[in-house]
Amino acid sequence: MPRTARIVLPNYPHHVVQRGHNKQVVFAAANDFEHYLADLQELKTAFDVKVYAFCLMTNHVYLLLAPGDSASGLGQLMKSLAGRMTRRRNKLEGRSGTLWESRYKSSVVQTDTYLLACSRYIELNPMRAKIVQRAPDYPWSSLHLRFNESPVDNWLDESPALNELGTTPTERLARYASFMEQEIPSSELQLLRGALQRGQLTGNARFTDEVEEITGLRITQRTRGRPTK
Template identity: 60%
Template sequence: MPRVGRVVLPNYPHHVVQRGHNRQVVFAAEEDYQRYVRDLRELKDAFGIKIYAYCLMTNHVHLLVSPGNSVAGLGQLMKALAARATRYRNRLEGRTGTLWEGRYKSSVVQTETYLLACCRYIELNPVRACMVADAADYPWSSYNARIGLVPDSDWLDIDACFSILGDTTLKRRENYKAFVKQSVSSDETKIIREALQRGQLTGTARFIEEVERIAGVRIERRGQGRPRLDGGI
């Protein structure tokens, strides 16, 4: 069974990060963030992509997305998002050249075990970076939309795993808020971060075996745990 580089699978969530070229600033003003979110909303349907979470940082973007039956949709989405942002900034600043790194990082995520944990990881980026004290204080992530604090937020997709958070929309929002606020283990953060950086899978050993069978490739293993879903749920 051959080894593999990047794994992209249809109908599985993928944790994706794209950084500015040489870590340069890609969002310098409020309009930059607004345009990217508008493009994300528009292009998700064009390429058949589900969006579960996002966070726009100063020099990079985190997304939790799922391509449909065509895995090409993920690459097409990232290419189109990058091209639109680059054209806008180049036109605004009277410059040429690339805005983003040429290759984004991605990790296939085990839905039932890690999708919620990855949403939390993504939306807590500004808190870990000491930019805000609470995820709700940061306007450029999916968190406030997910907990119902902003209007017109129904464009975010809801995986079936969100149903474990409650029987009603209100209860799911309240329990998701509690889930994000609970203490996150360093092991969980390390697993998610390293899986993304190394292009590995975010999931259990059984999940890795499942993906190996689907993709017909051998995937590097590493020690992994299971995220906590207690503390208010």
């Protein structure tokens, strides 16, 4: 079956997932998580990619990324992250071969409608997996970084959607915390998962028209609905 062409746009957020090859463990110890996050913090600057949210699970990663003026920065970042982690694990285990699935999945996200919902979806993964009872307690997610680190140590980029929640960092975080506690409709979960797995846009019909105009491509698969506010 031919692969669907991946749509990557400069200065737009992208929901990204990369999984271990055959669901194998990628992060076996705390040091593995720490090295990946250190690499992410370094490489986001090198390739001009903003990091709005992340969650590292044992055998996969979820990221919310926005490349700068060059769309190629997203692919360069993902390739470098995967390569560094593969070399690290192969050296530790005295092995060779691939660590990740060959192709990460991504979905361009409509900023004004879906960006907060996508961030919440990513950061609540440890709760859905029943690893923790409170999402901020999971140490390998951006939510932990938002609420447990000082502003000086928080290296996340603030998304446009988060920035609109208030006039001060304290106000924005309080409103985001309230948003995180709201019950998420199953339709929203299905929409976010489906768009990512199928490589579709995470957006409404207006957003699809916008992307078609930018890319000159006809996008026949369109996601429907919008998240509950």
